[in-house]
Amino acid sequence: xxxxxxxxxxxxxxxxxxxxxxxxxxxxxxxxxxxxxxxxxxxxxxxxxxxxxxxxxxxxxxxxxxxxxxxxxxxxxxxxxxxxxxxxxxxxxxxxxxxxxxxxxxxxxxxxxxxxxxxxxxxxxxxxxxxxxxxxxxxxxxxxxxxxxx
Amino acid sequence: xxxxxxxxxxxxxxxxxxxxxxxxxxxxxxxxxxxxxxxxxxxxxxxxxxxxxxxxxxxxxxxxxxxxxxxxxxxxxxxxxxxxxxxxxxxxxxxxxxxxxxxxxxxxxxxxxxxxxxxxxxxxxxxxxxxxxxxxxxxxxxxxxxxxxx
DNA sequence: ACCCAGTCTGCAATTTTATTGCACAAATCC
DNA sequence: GGATTTGTGCAATAAAATTGCAGACTGGGT
Numbered sequence: 018x019x020x021x022x023x024x025x026x027x028x029x030x031x032x033x034x035x036x037x038x039x040x041x042x043x044x045x046x047x048x049x050x051x052x053x054x055x056x057x058x059x060x061x062x063x064x065x066x067x068x069x070x071x072x073x074x075x076x077x078x079x080x081x082x083x084x085x086x087x088x089x090x091x092x093x094x095x096x097x098x099x100x101x102x103x104x105x106x107x108x109x110x111x112x113x114x115x116x117x118x119x120x121x122x123x124x125x126x127x128x129x130x131x132x133x134x135x136x137x138x139x140x141x142x143x144x145x146x147x148x149x150x151x152x153x154x155x156x157x158x159x160x161x162x163x164x165x166x167x
Numbered sequence: 168x169x170x171x172x173x174x175x176x177x178x179x180x181x182x183x184x185x186x187x188x189x190x191x192x193x194x195x196x197x198x199x200x201x202x203x204x205x206x207x208x209x210x211x212x213x214x215x216x217x218x219x220x221x222x223x224x225x226x227x228x229x230x231x232x233x234x235x236x237x238x239x240x241x242x243x244x245x246x247x248x249x250x251x252x253x254x255x256x257x258x259x260x261x262x263x264x265x266x267x268x269x270x271x272x273x274x275x276x277x278x279x280x281x282x283x284x285x286x287x288x289x290x291x292x293x294x295x296x297x298x299x300x301x302x303x304x305x306x307x308x309x310x311x312x313x314x315x316x317x
Numbered sequence: 318a319c320c321c322a323g324t325c326t327g328c329a330a331t332t333t334t335a336t337t338g339c340a341c342a343a344a345t346c347c
Numbered sequence: 348g349g350a351t352t353t354g355t356g357c358a359a360t361a362a363a364a365t366t367g368c369a370g371a372c373t374g375g376g377t
Contacts, residue, residue, distance in 0.1 A: 026226070029219035033183070036363065047327045052364070054325095065222045068313055069179035072215045076176070076315045083265060083272055085303075100309035107316035115233065115303035122233055122303060126315055153235075153265035153272060159250035163218055163313055165226045165276055166257035186334065197356045202335070204354090 018063075021046065023167045025054060026063065030164035033067040070163070073126065078108075080127040081155040085119040086141075089148040096120060099146060108136055119151075168213075171196065173317045175204060176213065180314035183217040220313070223276065228258075230277040231305040235269040236291075239298040246270060249296060258286055269301075 024044050028035070041051035058064045073079055088095055096114050103112045103123055111124035127133050133152075141147045174194050178185070191201035208214045223229055238245055246264050253262045253273055261274035277283050283302075291297045 026219070026221060030221065031218065032216060033219040034217045037365095038363075048363090049328080049365080050326050056365095061225070062222050063225045065220045066182060067184045067217060067219045068181065069176070069183040069217045070215045070313055071176060071180065071315045072212050073315055075211070075213045076317065078315050081263075083263070096307075100307070104310035109310060110314070111311050112309040113231075113233070113305045114307045114309070115305055117301065117303045119303065122305075151267065153267045153269065155263045155265055155272075157246075157250070157264045159262040159264070160254035160259060161261050163220055164260070165221045165223055165228050167226065187336095188334070198334090199336080199357080200355050206336095 022054060022058065025051070026058065026167055027164070029055070029064065029067075078126045078128055080129060080133075081158070082125040082127060082133060083153045083155065084123040084125065084150055085153075086121040086123065086150045087118070087148045088120045089146045091120065095146055103140060106136060106140070108132060172204060172208065175201070176208065176317055177314070179205070179214065179217075228276045228278055230279060230283075231308070232275040232277060232283065233303045233305065234273045234275065234300055235303075236271040236273065236300045237268070237298045238270045239296045241270065245296055253290060256286060256290070258282060 021044050025040065028040060028043065037052050037055070038048045040055075041048045044051065046054070055064070073081070086099070088099060100112050100114060100121060103109050103121070108125050108127055109123050110126050111122075113122045114120060115122050125133070125136065127136075137150075141150050171194050175190065178190060178193065187202050187205070188198045190205075191198040194201060196204070205214070223231070236249070238249060250262050250264060250271060253259050253271070258275050258277055259273050260276045261272075263272045264270060265272050275283070275286065277286075287300075291300050
């Protein structure tokens with residue numbers, strides 16, 4: 018993990034569609050060496066995978082919400098069960114158990130309020146072990162990156 | 168935007184490193200047609216970009232935190248300024264202004280507590296217009312996807 | 318300082334993949 | 348129902364990734 022590896026990771030986190038020759042030139046390496054480094058980074062798992070990122074609005078999911086959840090009965094078992102159920106929902110794109118007074122945090126990618134309503138119905142209705150939940154709708158996205166700083 | 172486009176988007180959101188011929192076979196199209204569809208999806212911006220996703224732990228950023236922020240003085244101008252400053256920080260990977268009693272939410276990718284401490288020092292110290300902030304450290308990640316449901 | 322083993326590098330040949338032109342089929346619009 | 352637009356498959360071409368190999372670099376032991 019030297020300077021060149023970090024530079025490659027930085028470049029690939031921004032744009033993984035560039036050609037190997039292109040990347041090689043930018044980091045000052047031959048295409049073959051560059052390729053071998055990238056392959057190594059993949060094989061050791063530093064690079065987990067490469068994916069296409071969609072424009073949420075153009076994909077019809079412009080609405081985003083952050084929901085904090087407080088459970089009725091606490092404990093590892095109950096927490097696990099809730100997160101399992103939440104993770105099943107396609108509109109739940111992130112699901113965490115967290116420290117502090119709230120137990121879990123969910124990130125939602127929604128089409129409209131209707132979708133939010135039906136989701137709440139499913140996840141937070143009676144007999145669902147949710148004591149209370151608090152929804153914050155995203156007004157403006159100032160930053161949203163998948164890149165991990167190196 | 169028909170059934171095939173959606174299937175392609177779904178596949179590319181999971182793994183954008185597959186070959187075109189491979190994708191074409193899976194959606195039942197010839198490689199050339201498949202390629203043209205993907206190119207169209209990129210040109211209209213539905214596909215925003217393709218990126219490499221790193222393993223946070225292996226990249227040395229296993230710690231994640233969610234911070235809700237309440238500003239001292241509210242209003243568009245102050246909110247914009249705060250988000251601008253927050254977005255500059257590399258460890259801030261998501262920054263939103265939100266509805267509800269809190270004004271902003273930040274997602275942090277951290278190496279350790281020290282990094283958290285110095286960030287708070289910079290973002291939340293006196294004269295920074297932050298009335299109070301509440302930090303939730305992520306204990307367990309049940310789901311974390313970049314894929315937008317279609 | 319020297320040598321050795323292990324690792325990394327660049328070059329060039331090879332294989333794989335993406336890309337394009339073209340003729341034809343399907344859907345769409347009057 | 349005919350014309351126009353849009354989408355499709357095939358085959359040729361261009362571009363890119365991948366591999367073998369010989370040499371350069373690196374670090375540890377003496």
